[in-house]
Amino acid sequence: MSEVIFEKKSRNPGEHVSPTDPLFKLSAAIPEKHLRRSPLGIPELSELEVVRHFTRLSQKNFCVDTNFYPLGSCTMKYNPRVNDQVAAWPFYARIHPYQEERHVQGMLQVIHELEEDLCRITGMDAFSLQPAAGAQGEFAGLLIVKAYHDLKGQKRTKVFVPDSAHGTNPASAALCGYEVVQIKTDAAGRVDVADLKTKAKKDTACFMMTNPNTLGLFENNIREITRIVHDAGGLVYYDGANLNALLGISRPGDMDFDIVHVNLHKTFAVPHGSGGPGSGPVGVRAELEKFLPQPRLKRTEEGFVWDYDRPYSIGRLRSFYGNVGAYLRSYCYIRALGSAGLKRVSEFAVLAANYLKARLKNHYEMPHDSHCMHEFVCSARAQKAKGVKALDIAKRLLDEGIHAPTVYFPLIVEEALMVEPTETESKQTLDEFADAMIRIAEQADRDPASVQAAPVSTPVGRIDEVKAARTPNLRWQD
Amino acid sequence: MEYVSFTQEDQDEMLRVIGVKDFGDLLSGIPRDLRLREFNIGPGMSEMDLLISLRRIGQRNFHSDRFASFLGAGAYDHYIPPVVGQLSSRSEFLTAYTPYQGEASQGTLQTIYEYQSLMCNLLAMDVSNASVYDGASAAAEAVVLALRHTSRPRVLVPETLHPETIETLKTYAGNLPVEFVLLPQKDGVTDLDILEKQADGRTAAVVLQNPNFMGFLEDVSRASEIARKAGALMIVSVNPLSLGVLEAPGVLGADIAVGDGQPLGNPVSYGGPHFGFFAVKEPLMRRLPGRISGMTVDNKGRRAFVLTLQAREQHIRREKATSNICTNHALSALKALIFLTVIGPHGFKRMAELNVQKSHETLDILKSVPGVKPYSAAPFFNEFTVRIDKDDEKLKRAFFAQKLIGPLHLGRFDERWRGLYLVAVTEQRTTDEMERLARAIRDA
Numbered sequence: 001m002s003e004v005i006f007e008k009k010s011r012n013p014g015e016h017v018s019p020t021d022p023l024f025k026l027s028a029a030i031p032e033k034h035l036r037r038s039p040l041g042i043p044e045l046s047e048l049e050v051v052r053h054f055t056r057l058s059q060k061n062f063c064v065d066t067n068f069y070p071l072g073s074c075t076m077k078y079n080p081r082v083n084d085q086v087a088a089w090p091f092y093a094r095i096h097p098y099q100e101e102r103h104v105q106g107m108l109q110v111i112h113e114l115e116e117d118l119c120r121i122t123g124m125d126a127f128s129l130q131p132a133a134g135a136q137g138e139f140a141g142l143l144i145v146k147a148y149h150d151l152k153g154q155k156r157t158k159v160f161v162p163d164s165a166h167g168t169n170p171a172s173a174a175l176c177g178y179e180v181v182q183i184k185t186d187a188a189g190r191v192d193v194a195d196l197k198t199k200a201k202k203d204t205a206c207f208m209m210t211n212p213n214t215l216g217l218f219e220n221n222i223r224e225i226t227r228i229v230h231d232a233g234g235l236v237y238y239d240g241a242n243l244n245a246l247l248g249i250s251r252p253g254d255m256d257f258d259i260v261h262v263n264l265h266k267t268f269a270v271p272h273g274s275g276g277p278g279s280g281p282v283g284v285r286a287e288l289e290k291f292l293p294q295p296r297l298k299r300t301e302e303g304f305v306w307d308y309d310r311p312y313s314i315g316r317l318r319s320f321y322g323n324v325g326a327y328l329r330s331y332c333y334i335r336a337l338g339s340a341g342l343k344r345v346s347e348f349a350v351l352a353a354n355y356l357k358a359r360l361k362n363h364y365e366m367p368h369d370s371h372c373m374h375e376f377v378c379s380a381r382a383q384k385a386k387g388v389k390a391l392d393i394a395k396r397l398l399d400e401g402i403h404a405p406t407v408y409f410p411l412i413v414e415e416a417l418m419v420e421p422t423e424t425e426s427k428q429t430l431d432e433f434a435d436a437m438i439r440i441a442e443q444a445d446r447d448p449a450s451v452q453a454a455p456v457s458t459p460v461g462r463i464d465e466v467k468a469a470r471t472p473n474l475r476w477q478d
Numbered sequence: 479m480e481y482v483s484f485t486q487e488d489q490d491e492m493l494r495v496i497g498v499k500d501f502g503d504l505l506s507g508i509p510r511d512l513r514l515r516e517f518n519i520g521p522g523m524s525e526m527d528l529l530i531s532l533r534r535i536g537q538r539n540f541h542s543d544r545f546a547s548f549l550g551a552g553a554y555d556h557y558i559p560p561v562v563g564q565l566s567s568r569s570e571f572l573t574a575y576t577p578y579q580g581e582a583s584q585g586t587l588q589t590i591y592e593y594q595s596l597m598c599n600l601l602a603m604d605v606s607n608a609s610v611y612d613g614a615s616a617a618a619e620a621v622v623l624a625l626r627h628t629s630r631p632r633v634l635v636p637e638t639l640h641p642e643t644i645e646t647l648k649t650y651a652g653n654l655p656v657e658f659v660l661l662p663q664k665d666g667v668t669d670l671d672i673l674e675k676q677a678d679g680r681t682a683a684v685v686l687q688n689p690n691f692m693g694f695l696e697d698v699s700r701a702s703e704i705a706r707k708a709g710a711l712m713i714v715s716v717n718p719l720s721l722g723v724l725e726a727p728g729v730l731g732a733d734i735a736v737g738d739g740q741p742l743g744n745p746v747s748y749g750g751p752h753f754g755f756f757a758v759k760e761p762l763m764r765r766l767p768g769r770i771s772g773m774t775v776d777n778k779g780r781r782a783f784v785l786t787l788q789a790r791e792q793h794i795r796r797e798k799a800t801s802n803i804c805t806n807h808a809l810s811a812l813k814a815l816i817f818l819t820v821i822g823p824h825g826f827k828r829m830a831e832l833n834v835q836k837s838h839e840t841l842d843i844l845k846s847v848p849g850v851k852p853y854s855a856a857p858f859f860n861e862f863t864v865r866i867d868k869d870d871e872k873l874k875r876a877f878f879a880q881k882l883i884g885p886l887h888l889g890r891f892d893e894r895w896r897g898l899y900l901v902a903v904t905e906q907r908t909t910d911e912m913e914r915l916a917r918a919i920r921d922a
Contacts, residue, residue, distance in 0.1 A: 013825075017821075018905070041596065042599070062579070065570070066569065096549045104538075171797055274812065325747050350501075371498075395581065398582050459584045460580075461581065464782070467774045468772040474770055
């Protein structure tokens with residue numbers, strides 16, 4: 001059984017920092033009524049015990065550095081270690097956000113150049129790096145939509161999302177007070193232009209979409225889509241979740257998107273950190289620049305300064321200037337790769353996804369036949385007829401030492417398995433994955449129970465989620 | 479320097495299997511006029527040149543390895559045991575995704591559970607989530623929770639709340655029916671008589687920061703009592719390190735406890751990433767934003783951990799979710815967990831006490847400097863506000879000449895605060911550095 005840290009006890013005299021002065025008396029500095037009487041509840045363990053505990057726990061995780069991680073829509077590429085080292089250097093890790101700007105010009109240069117790089121990559125005119133994650137980038141983008149319409153004196157109430165959209169899209173729209181309207185997907189897996197046409201009216205605030213979409217398909221009618229929304233007076237928002245397909249190939253700005261957010265932790269190689277921190281910079285075309293979050297970095301003759309005088313800004317989304325540690329990693333990544341390297345990222349990501357799709361098409365249903373971009377969605381519908389669901393296949397893959405694809409998303413594909421291999425895997429790894437998927441398809445046909453029993457090689461078997469939700473145990477209590 | 483790994487042979491073979499002649503065929507779905515013609519990001523560089531370049535840029539930053547810092551206001555120069563960075567940068571934590579596949583993520587899920595437990599203990603609260611982005615957005619999420627939970631519109635916010643947190647609250651709640659009321663301070667602490675007058679049946683929440691933005695300790699118990707009588711939720715934002723000496727917000731009546739976790743094992747990093755903690759009392763459990771890990775069993779009855787209560791979250795509930803948050807700050811929260819367990823209960827208390835000792839020592843030294851006047855006699859933890867009757871530009875130059883990152887001039891936030899300086903003193907400051915600070919002020 002896996003002991004939690006509170007079940008362990010050894011000696012820790014607390015000598016990492018120096019002792020207090022023997023003459024110091026706490027209650028002489030702070031009146032008794034403020035002082036803590038309740039127990040701290042921090043376990044006492046020797047440093048070795050702590051190191052062993054967390055090292056052992058780490059060994060119960062899959063991660064990119066140990067396992068292939070074809071998680072659709074998440075872009076689990078290799079995260080170069082050199083970037084972590086740069087972010088940890090004291091010049092960057094030990095500077096304070098309220099230091100005078102003239103004393104942190106190096107940091108500000110990195111932020112400025114990264115803003116410019118993102119403009120060049122996406123075709124937008126201005127970027128703010130402030131949003132802490134993709135969902136906060138979306139929130140910022142929708143606040144900009146709102147500010148834009150408010151300034152024009154227009155009350156627009158509806159935000160469109162495709163029925164294949166990620167859950168943060170509608171959740172962000174709701175946080176801004178918008179009503180969410182779904183746009184249908186057509187038989188070819190693209191936005192149903194006819195459906196959009198009937199819905200785009202003068203209450204349309206914005207259409208939020210990805211391109212390629214969550215089926216991994218390029219929206220080839222994108223120019224018409226943006227035109228329809230613009231003609232109705234709305235704006236078009238680009239969710240950058242799938243930008244890894246387009247670096248140096250095509251730009252949201254050229255498709256007439258008005259607002260873009262990118263995920264530095266997907267496309268630009270910031271490690272996912274078991275769920276964050278990420279970073280979700282938001283970019284806009286020139287006429288929307290005045291709405292960007294504040295403060296904005298400004299270049300003056302004396303150097304870079306933070307500009308707080310932004311009367312049209314949507315305001316601040318968080319403290320300070322954002323997840324600078326992520327900026328540094330992405331800045332290094334972009335500098336190291338350069339134009340040719342970035343373009344190769346997307347080309348190889350597309351090549352890898354199409355290769356896997358070709359290798360699997362005789363074994364799994366492919367709801368959409370055309371070439372994909374950086375990811376594709378297949379369906380376990382045929383396997384389900386034998387009692388093997390997408391979830392079972394996902395769990396069986398864990399036994400093969402491969403992380404599961406994204407399952408049951410997008411919602412419009414039955415028994416969806418969404419595969420995004422990324423550009424950093426070798427062909428050998430892709431082949432091992434394809435072989436494993438084919439083996440599982442054969443097992444599903446021959447011996448479904450063996451797939452349903454998976455996983456058997458992980459630290460625990462199938463987890464009782466119902467019990468977890470019905471009788472929540474969310475903290476350790478002695 | 480690239481990180482792709484297909485050889486030319488691989489590529490040819492892959493295209494053959496796909497059934498296309500060349501790579502361009504795969505992009506045939508992209509209209510010609512949308513294909514990018516010019517892409518100018520620069521030529522790329524070797525890893526060696528990258529490091530040379532980033533070192534050269536970095537050398538233009540003056541950092542607290544070389545300049546002793548008295549700057550705080552939400553980000554503090556604290557000691558971080560090396561083991562924190564080494565364990566948290568293990569591949570298995572650093573390069574894993576959110577633990578949706580529970581069987582392949584027991585390490586992360588258990589650390590989140592332990593983090594939640596430890597934060598509940600420190601804060602004396604019932605339920606914690608797995609973290610949010612930072613202290614300011616945590617406070618904003620708390621206000622959104624309170625507005626939705628009580629269906630009331632008024633939120634009482636003290637002017638001793640961090641100004642950037644106040645701005646963040648306004649951004650987050652800006653499109654909900656809300657009315658913010660700013661509570662004035664008197665002698666560096668919130669005027670609770672005015673709070674008592676303002677708290678009414680339309681009040682959704684009372685927010686308090688302790689220690690407050692000026693460094694002083696608020697009367698959280700009395701404020702909570704006032705909130706409770708009005709039927710409003712009490713939101714308390716705390717500095718987590720101060721809990722080594724100060725009573726926990728849960729004991730003092732908080733319904734929601736939030737704050738920025740940076741002091742716990744996270745570098746300042748020019749303001750991010752840090753993490754926000756967010757904990758509530760039991761009745762608000764199902765209104766928590768973000769991810770939560772729970773203990774359960776697997777199909778063989780073995781202890782197991784899994785993300786739970788997901789019916790609150792965006793990927794299930796979409797527009798009806800309690801928050802739009804998806805990515806959180808798991809790795810930063812993990813650093814806090816490792817920090818707390820490595821330093822241990824005695825070390826944590828010792829570190830908090832050292833902050834009290836050294837900040838009070840600094841104030842004693844500064845009191846004897848002509849032109850320096852304490853702003854208030856209110857008690858404080860590791861930060862305090864003083865008035866310095868000197869020219870700000872001259873002060874800044876004098877701090878620099880003494881190789882110091884000087885205290886924060888509060889005039890940057892509010893004209894009425896011109897001449898007030900917020901001095902932060904962590905366990906890392908030495909008596910020599912305090913004396914240099916005094917000398918700088920004298921010299922200015």
